[in-house]
Amino acid sequence: MSPKALTFDYFGTLVDVDRGGTLGMAEVLRRMSIETDVPMFDVYLDWDIRNVRLYRGQAYARYRDVAREALAAVLDARWPGARRDHAMDELTDVFLTHLVEASPAHDDAAPFLDWAASRYPLMPITNMDSDLWRRTQLTRYFEHVTTAEMAQAYKPSQAIFALALERLALPAQDVLHCSLASWADIDGAKPLGMAVAWINRGADTLGTWQPRPDFEFATLSPVRNLLDSLSFTTTGESR
Template sequence: MLLSFDVFGTLINVRESSYDAFRSILGESGRPDVDVRAFWEYWEERNISHYWETYRPYKEICALSLGEAFAHFDIPGDPSAISHYFDAFSRFQLYPDVLSTLETLSRRHRLAIVSNIDNDLLAVTPLWREFDLVCTAEKARGYKPDGTLFRYLLEHAGVPLNQILHSGQSQFTDMVGGKPLGLTIAWINRRNIQLAPTVPKPDFIFPDIASLIPLIERMA
């Protein structure tokens, strides 16, 4: 089997890893009082909305979305402050279950990552292991929600569709983009949130990736 994984939010604890960068952005913009979590979530929603548009690099989308978040929160900020976020990538933290789980799974299966990201940002992200297949938005010239990035995965997987299990945390990118293509998807619901009624249902739901091991042993 080929086991593919979303990166940011599934393997990397992206919210906790990037809040300090966004606190710096808000502080430099004169609004340290703004709830960083609410600001981050609005910014991420705008990112996802732009994934549906004609391809542009992730870094450009992030800056565009930051400008929109500033406007939404009535903050006179400079979108170039998004550089604080990019600078934080080398300090991002894996979830505690990631390395041991991937090591176990890699003994019998090939591993892939599928990420809405630019190649250079992924390159500085401390994943601490190699993967058999790396699929990025930059390589695919498109993102997950409209299926472009998942079609890239399917084209390069080297196995039939029914031999791929994709695991991801984002219902609005992983499920929305992958399920219409027939992918088997495990929703890694680390934040224990509700599935939106408009989102295709995943095949499996787990609180972490360690919980995948018994499932994959049965499927193999």
């Protein structure tokens, strides 16, 4: 294997989406004058789980619309009646603004992308609306992106990965996909023939029936050594 392009899961793999999402949830509750002793991350995680279940369990709908439905469900379950005098479109915009704009890059992301950008075409494959992705912190590294909105499908659907390969004009075996999200990206990319480097930042465990990644690392940094070794094996010289 000698990759000719790199693709990425964006939120989680390259940026700390949990941080941005937790800040967003805190701002939503502040604007609603809701005080709670529940850890804000737990409220955000409740939203995240509901959000993923929704977009995986129904026909395609825009991420923004799914996020609004999940946010309303969280508020109704935890604080019944609290959103009665608040516009959900506005609360959702507040939440998503923080989620996409305030999610900081992981420490290893920019150094790795700085190194990789001059060597490979780079493309995120993300379960996000295109306009929301454009507001994130690392867009300068990517000339192209493939979003769920473009594919009208969410990962792990093979449709979004197939569209990314079409836009890269490369066969699956020439692309290395780097991702933290095992269920979305290993499950979606492997059946197409893409190699996957699982960036297992949280020391998670794969499910019994899940396909296994080709490589597993705790951070992005070792992917550079992997690519150097693959290049040396193929060409006899390191990049």
